[in-house]
Every structure is written in structure tokens, then in C-alpha cells.
Amino acid sequence: MHFSILDSEESKNIAVVHKTNQGYSGKDLWKLKQERPELFGVAPAAQNGKPAPPGFEQLREMPGWMYHKDKALYFQRESGLLYCRDSSTNELYELHQGEDYSGTxxxxxxxxxxxxxxxxxxxxxxxxxxxxxxxxxxxxxxxxxxxxxxxxxxxxxxxxxxxxxxxxxxxxxxxxxxxxxxxxxxxxxxxxxxxxxxxxxxxxxxxxxxxxxxxxxxxxxxxxxxxxxxxxxxxxxxxxxxxxxxxxxxxxxxxxxxxxxxxxxxxxxxxxxxxxxxxxxxxxxxxxxxxxxxxxxxxxxxxxxxxxxxxxxxxxxxxxxxxxxxxxxxxxxxNQTVKKQRTDPSNLTKVRCRHLLLRYVGCQAPLGDRRKKPTRSSGDAELQILRILPEVAHGGAAAFTKKCKELSECDTAMKSGDLAGDLGWLDKDPAKNRKVPAAVVRAAFLLAVGQVSDLVSSERGIHLILRTA
Known part of the structure; x- marks a missing residue:
């Protein structure tokens, strides 16, 4: 006659379930699950009928309480509320959930x-x-x-x-x-x-x-x-x-x-x-x-x-x-709903914009660029754009076109008519716009159609951006 010896934890659990299940029919296993939930890998239900959040374990020294080690949170079974421990006083206080005012x-x-x-x-x-x-x-x-x-x-x-x-x-x-x-x-x-x-x-x-x-x-x-x-x-x-x-x-x-x-x-x-x-x-x-x-x-x-x-x-x-x-x-x-739909990058996949560029000492030039190297500092470039900003911001697309053709040090300024400075359609992912600096892409996605940007600095120079679509 041969006897099986149960050594593993899994085998011991099987034996315990078998012993504990005596007197229960198959359809009554739900009773056993309620009385001995640890045998089924389920956290005990709170007294109000709500299950404890996953990851919480029973605290022997605190009856009616459970603890989540990774999150340092306590769960009170009676109330179903989460608590934290104040390290300075060692007292428990209720976990607060912050309010979201981003709609306002x-x-x-x-x-x-x-x-x-x-x-x-x-x-x-x-x-x-x-x-x-x-x-x-x-x-x-x-x-x-x-x-x-x-x-x-x-x-x-x-x-x-x-x-x-x-x-x-x-x-x-x-x-x-x-x-x-x-x-x-x-x-x-x-x-x-x-x-x-x-x-x-x-x-x-x-x-x-x-x-x-x-x-x-x-x-x-x-x-x-x-x-x-x-x-x-x-x-x-x-x-x-x-x-x-x-x-x-x-x-x-x-x-x-x-x-x-x-x-x-x-x-x-x-x-x-x-x-x-x-x-x-x-x-x-x-x-x-x-x-x-x-x-x-x-x-x-x-x-x-x-x-x-x-x-x-x-x-x-x-x-x-x-x-x-x-x-x-x-x-x-x-009511920020309309504005969010218009400006939130998560709600846009592509935008189209034009830009005006002033280069400065030390900025990167595109490969093959034969323009004369700039002598102005980045600060001087900012001030130069600052002086034309009121005219461009309030003069619409025509004013932007005029200043772009006069001042911009990008080849896109040579495009005809209202396409002067046009960068085409930009994808939300900056990596997909290899020829356009990431800072320009991020700024473009913050604009409404027809809006002129703030001063934008990139490795290419100082930009002023107009979103067109």
C-alpha cells in the first residue's frame, strides 16, 4: 500500500479545502468562499457588502482593518474607507482625493x-x-x-x-x-x-x-x-x-x-x-x-x-x-469644453501652421544652408520679434505674411502669397515631423486657428507661429 505525502503549500491548501468542504454540497461552495475567502485567493468582503480593494491583507493586530504594503494604505472593513498613517503623530487619517478644477x-x-x-x-x-x-x-x-x-x-x-x-x-x-x-x-x-x-x-x-x-x-x-x-x-x-x-x-x-x-x-x-x-x-x-x-x-x-x-x-x-x-x-x-476640444493636444491629431524665424549666434542651420551666419544674440532675436508682435498679433494673416517675407530667415518665407512661412501639416508626435523642431510642434498644438503664438525658442532660432488649420 502506498501513501501520498503532501509537502507543498499548494498541496496543503488542497487538503485544507477538502477537509473544510465536508458537509457542503457543490452548490454551497459560495458559503465556504464567504467564510474562508483566503482559500480562494479573494480578500474578505467588507461588512457593508463591498469587497476590499485588491492588494490588501488582514491585520491581526487591528481587527476589522486591512493593509496595502506597497501603497501604505489602511482599509476599514466597516466603513469601506481608506486611511493613511501620519508619520509624526502615528495616528490614522482618512485618505483625501483631490478635486479636478481643470474645467474651470x-x-x-x-x-x-x-x-x-x-x-x-x-x-x-x-x-x-x-x-x-x-x-x-x-x-x-x-x-x-x-x-x-x-x-x-x-x-x-x-x-x-x-x-x-x-x-x-x-x-x-x-x-x-x-x-x-x-x-x-x-x-x-x-x-x-x-x-x-x-x-x-x-x-x-x-x-x-x-x-x-x-x-x-x-x-x-x-x-x-x-x-x-x-x-x-x-x-x-x-x-x-x-x-x-x-x-x-x-x-x-x-x-x-x-x-x-x-x-x-x-x-x-x-x-x-x-x-x-x-x-x-x-x-x-x-x-x-x-x-x-x-x-x-x-x-x-x-x-x-x-x-x-x-x-x-x-x-x-x-x-x-x-x-x-x-x-x-x-x-x-x-465651461471649458469648447476650448478644450479646440486646443487640447489629446483632441487633435494634426494642425497646420506658418512660422517666422530669426536665427542667432550658435543656433543650428539646416544642411546645405548657404545663408550668412547670424551675428545677433538670442536675446536680440527675441527683442526684434517682440517689436513686431503687436502688429502681427492684431493684423491677421496679411500682417503675418508681410513680416514673414520681410524678416524670416527660413526658406519657407519664399513661398508665394499666404503660404509664406508654411510648415504644412504637423503631426501630434514630434518624431514624425523630422524637419520641424519639437518646440515648434508643441507650441502649434496649443494654439487656436488664427492665433499667434508666444516667442518660441528652438535649436533653429526664435520662432513666431500662426496656426492656420
Missing amino acids: LTVRGDAATVAAKGQASRNVIINDLHRAASSMKLDFSHHDSPAAMFAVYDATGCSNDQAEAAAKGLHMQLLPRLASYRDRWQNDRLEGALAEAIEHLRTEIAPESGIALAVALLLGGRLTMAATGGAVCMIFGQVGQSDGNVDNLEVVGSETTEPRTHCAVLEDSHLGALLTVNSVRSSGLSAARMRALARSHTMGDRPRAGCVSLLEEAQKAGAQPPLVAAAVRFSWSR
Whole structure:
């Protein structure tokens, strides 16, 4: 007589099921599944009848609770709710799900710089913090949308390496802090996290001198601002609102290394935000004038042009490079459906556009190009396009054609009539447009038909784009 010995875990489970199944008919296996779900690889059902989310395991030390190790989440069987543990207090709190306000508010920022010999201030524009957090494998779902961060870093008084390290390091310090607490964040907690990230960055990079910077953190309908070293972050409203409270919101960094912070609740009267450094603020330009310069172009969805305009006037007033400024555009609508269908790249597969190109020293020339090498700097190219921008933006296709034929340094300018500057149909995937810089493709997909773009920088030069279809 031979006996089989059950050694494997699988065999033991089979034996247990066989023993436990005694007294059940085949049609009654559902009873066994409810009483002993672990035998079937199914998580126990909550008392309210809802199954536990996948990946949760029973906690012996906490009856009625389950835990997901990878997500660090607790599931309460009675309520069916998810909880997190506060690392500072060791207490459980309910997991918060962020609200999506992107149907009401959309945001886009850009920046401009003026370098000095051997020195360049920095800027960081992160238009989607949820995507940035995901790339760092951080859970950001408890924060509202849209979520973005804009920052400028002053190279005056520090080395290029320190300014570069600050630009690369602040969001790396900030995002893990924002991801660590998954309840709804109060204003003071946001201010504290931003100040803490700046302080930690200072101790790592420049513990004695500090780093002069201005930061704007957007989470849903709230903008948390911080500044150090004389830099400034300010909110501005529509034209004609400079006498009200809208244009009075600003955070100016003290001369010490300690950051000043403020969390503001945005309203639809807010048009945008401006960030710049002490050299610009101390040039003699008033806060009202700085707002007006940024507003003049930002209201037309051209924040970079607003920054170029501000830095040009600051230099005329005596500001010395290195300089940097960033501008942010808040677009408000109660019904963004039509606009999203028109401008959201996910809803478009192809667009057609024309462009005007000015080349600068160091930019790439197409193979076989026999044009005279440019002698202007990238900054000079930006200023030249800035001066024709009002005429082109308000003059329609005819004005664009005229300036394209007069100034553009691309062979497409030689095309006849309204095809001057035509780039043809562009695919949403930049890789499929081998002859067109990726920056131009991305900018084209943000435009409505008939709209003129912001200043666009690529390896070929500075572009101005008109979407035609």
C-alpha cells in the first residue's frame, strides 16, 4: 500500500479545502468562499457588502482593518474607507482625493533670462506636477488639479553651480513633502512645506549666503508663494483692476535667508502671476509698472513675451544682468469644453501652421544652408520679434505674411502669397515631423486657428507661429 505525502503549500491548501468542504454540497461552495475567502485567493468582503480593494491583507493586530504594503494604505472593513498613517503623530487619517478644477482653470507659464558674462540666472517651469510626481513614483492624487510650479533663481551673489543646483533641487525637495501627507492640505501646511524645502535646499547648497529665489506653487485654486533674497512673486489682475485688492498681492523676499510665504485663494479676477529677482525689482520700476508689462502680453497667452518686455525695460532703468523673470497665465471659464476640444493636444491629431524665424549666434542651420551666419544674440532675436508682435498679433494673416517675407530667415518665407512661412501639416508626435523642431510642434498644438503664438525658442532660432488649420 502506498501513501501520498503532501509537502507543498499548494498541496496543503488542497487538503485544507477538502477537509473544510465536508458537509457542503457543490452548490454551497459560495458559503465556504464567504467564510474562508483566503482559500480562494479573494480578500474578505467588507461588512457593508463591498469587497476590499485588491492588494490588501488582514491585520491581526487591528481587527476589522486591512493593509496595502506597497501603497501604505489602511482599509476599514466597516466603513469601506481608506486611511493613511501620519508619520509624526502615528495616528490614522482618512485618505483625501483631490478635486479636478481643470474645467474651470487652466494655467501655463514661461520665462525669459538675460545672461551676464559667465553668469546666468535660472528658471524652472513645471506645468503639470501630477506628471512630475508620477515620474518620481510619488502618489499625488490627494492634491487638486491643475497642479504646477514656477520658480526663478538669482545667480547674482552666488556661483553658476549653486544656481544650477538650486534649480534642479527645489522641486526634488518639495514634491516628496507634498506627497507624504495625503489628507487635504491647509494653507499654513502648504506655506510650511514650501519654506521647509527652501531651507533644506539652502543648507545643502549655500548655507552661509543662501539662494535668492521666488516660487509659485499652484494646487487647484490656491497659489502658495515664497521668496528670498529680495526676489518677488506677485499676482496681477485684468486691466483696470490695479486700484483694487487683486494687484496688491505680492511676496517680497527679505535680505535674510529666511523665506517669506503666503498662500492665496485665486479668483476669476486674477489674470496671472509674475516672478522676478531683486535686480529687476530694485531697478526703479514700480510694482504697478512690472505688473502692467507682464499683463500686456500675458493676457494674450504670451507669458514669455511679457517677461522679455519686462527685462528689456528693467535694463533701460539700470538693472544689470544676470536677470530672469517668469510669468504665469490663469485662464478661467465656467465651461471649458469648447476650448478644450479646440486646443487640447489629446483632441487633435494634426494642425497646420506658418512660422517666422530669426536665427542667432550658435543656433543650428539646416544642411546645405548657404545663408550668412547670424551675428545677433538670442536675446536680440527675441527683442526684434517682440517689436513686431503687436502688429502681427492684431493684423491677421496679411500682417503675418508681410513680416514673414520681410524678416524670416527660413526658406519657407519664399513661398508665394499666404503660404509664406508654411510648415504644412504637423503631426501630434514630434518624431514624425523630422524637419520641424519639437518646440515648434508643441507650441502649434496649443494654439487656436488664427492665433499667434508666444516667442518660441528652438535649436533653429526664435520662432513666431500662426496656426492656420
